[in-house]
Amino acid sequence: MVDNTQITKTISLENYGIKGAKVHYQLTSKELQEETLRLKQGVESSSGALAINTGEFTGRSPKDRFIVKDEVTKDKVWWGDINLPFDPEKFDKLYNKVVDYLGGKEIYARDAYACAEESYRLNIRVINEYPWSNMFAYNMFLRPDVSEIENFKEDWLVVNAPGFKADPETDGTRQENFAILNFSKKIALIGGTGYTGEIKKGIFSALNFILPVYKNTLPMHCSANVGESGDTAIFFGLSGTGKTTLSADPDRRLIGDDEHGWTAEDTIFNFEGGCYAKVINLTEENEPEIYHAIKPGAILENVIMDKKGVVDFEDVSITQNTRVSYPLEHIDNTQQPSIGENPKNIFFLTADAFGVLPPISKLTPGQAAYHFISGYTAKVAGTEAGVDEPVPSFSACFGAPFMPLHPTKYAEMLSRKMKASNVNVWLVNTGWTGGPYGTGSRMKLKYTRKMISDALEGKLEDVEFEKHEIFGLQMPKTCDGVPSEILNPKNTWKDKESYDLKAKQLSEFFRKNFRKFEEYANDEIMQGAPVE
Numbered sequence: 001m002v003d004n005t006q007i008t009k010t011i012s013l014e015n016y017g018i019k020g021a022k023v024h025y026q027l028t029s030k031e032l033q034e035e036t037l038r039l040k041q042g043v044e045s046s047s048g049a050l051a052i053n054t055g056e057f058t059g060r061s062p063k064d065r066f067i068v069k070d071e072v073t074k075d076k077v078w079w080g081d082i083n084l085p086f087d088p089e090k091f092d093k094l095y096n097k098v099v100d101y102l103g104g105k106e107i108y109a110r111d112a113y114a115c116a117e118e119s120y121r122l123n124i125r126v127i128n129e130y131p132w133s134n135m136f137a138y139n140m141f142l143r144p145d146v147s148e149i150e151n152f153k154e155d156w157l158v159v160n161a162p163g164f165k166a167d168p169e170t171d172g173t174r175q176e177n178f179a180i181l182n183f184s185k186k187i188a189l190i191g192g193t194g195y196t197g198e199i200k201k202g203i204f205s206a207l208n209f210i211l212p213v214y215k216n217t218l219p220m221h222c223s224a225n226v227g228e229s230g231d232t233a234i235f236f237g238l239s240g241t242g243k244t245t246l247s248a249d250p251d252r253r254l255i256g257d258d259e260h261g262w263t264a265e266d267t268i269f270n271f272e273g274g275c276y277a278k279v280i281n282l283t284e285e286n287e288p289e290i291y292h293a294i295k296p297g298a299i300l301e302n303v304i305m306d307k308k309g310v311v312d313f314e315d316v317s318i319t320q321n322t323r324v325s326y327p328l329e330h331i332d333n334t335q336q337p338s339i340g341e342n343p344k345n346i347f348f349l350t351a352d353a354f355g356v357l358p359p360i361s362k363l364t365p366g367q368a369a370y371h372f373i374s375g376y377t378a379k380v381a382g383t384e385a386g387v388d389e390p391v392p393s394f395s396a397c398f399g400a401p402f403m404p405l406h407p408t409k410y411a412e413m414l415s416r417k418m419k420a421s422n423v424n425v426w427l428v429n430t431g432w433t434g435g436p437y438g439t440g441s442r443m444k445l446k447y448t449r450k451m452i453s454d455a456l457e458g459k460l461e462d463v464e465f466e467k468h469e470i471f472g473l474q475m476p477k478t479c480d481g482v483p484s485e486i487l488n489p490k491n492t493w494k495d496k497e498s499y500d501l502k503a504k505q506l507s508e509f510f511r512k513n514f515r516k517f518e519e520y521a522n523d524e525i526m527q528g529a530p531v532e
């Protein structure tokens, strides 16, 4: 691991408008952990990880994510509910207020970069109010070595002030918190929220504009790993569908767990230098790689611990979205640098709480495009309130909140690349089997892993398939180590009629959601729609 203990360089933040700050520049992760403890903003867990609470916000706030609308962005960004416009002058005023607020404080600054592929590298300077946010940036971005620090020049600046609160009346925000991207000034301005994920997803959103517009590269919300023979696999999916969990595979080298680019030179590269895993119900037995990554250097977020610092991963009294961030080096089997060849297999992960979709099915190119644009998963509505009906959730490209361009821009690129590379595309339901949420149960992780590894090893090539009556998906009839009856979801439901009803209901949700994309879709893609 890169250790920056030899750094003697100091930087001033006066140029950014931050006056009279005491700047802690490029501290090591150990020093940042000590700072956090000194300021009583965190404690140490029994395994030596730092545990912090992110405050009022324990997740991203998509309604408070803005993009400055100006010459650079106005004709390119897909404006609407997802990409909310922000006035350039309002941005300047708010920026000035934030840097005024940071003036005179102890500030944590560091230089890092995104994109493991050298020619795509984006240098980032991160300025944080809190030491643990700065440690998060150390964990999640790539770490320059000492020589690279000497003449470091940033391409983008992240200013992160969780303690600053905006005044919506005068500042042009929706509420006190905000995350605003300014592509002309190359600044991500984040305030009023301590949720660390805003930092990484801010830069991700910036790259989701920069790479397709200027670099002919497809940015993807996916994880990636590579097998012994150099075969790359990527896993798309919305939050909670299994990108991080399933990419941590002891038999395959991890490239990254969340954000990658697919270049015109037929490579896949990680944007990040670390992982950000969910830890709800984490066990050593089910997810040993992640469990063992929780050691000194890792940051646990919003977990509950006993007096000895032992974490109770089942305790969700702060949030369901408990997390841990750690540098990639905390995983044993990684690909260094984080670059792979064109993928041989693509998995679309969905956590279907209706229990309708098959645990694994093979997609035609048309189905692949259709499901990518749809970006389906299902959420389980607040169980506390006694509501146990699943709610379908469609998010184009499996990551609409992070995509500044129209979804079809990314979909077209992906379709072209999938065809050119002759890749296998699989739809994997990591959600419910045996009935919907409430009646059925979550797919066993060990079965999902087995189906995926058989797909990767080509073992599903010679088996018989059957076609799903309603979705038209090709389902394998057998997979070693997995009970055959679960491969066709209808077999797992007691009441076959209610299965058909649910499946038709879900198919209707798909159609309704897709209407807004129909004008962009050709015949092949429309052939990928559910058949009934």
Ligand code: ATP
Pocket: 237, 238, 239, 240, 241, 242, 243, 244, 245, 246, 257, 258, 276, 277, 278, 279, 280, 287, 430, 431, 442, 443, 444, 445, 446, 448
């Ligand atoms: P995010 O984009 O928010 O990082 P993610 O796609 O990386 O989300 P994971 O962190 O991998 O999602 O979360 C998947 C969760 O579901 C984990 O808590 C995992 O233990 C659980 N899980 C249960 N059953 C399965 C299964 N069959 N396959 C995958 N994950 C499962």
Ligand code: MN
Pocket: 243, 244, 245, 257, 258, 276, 277, 278
């Ligand atoms: Mn993840």
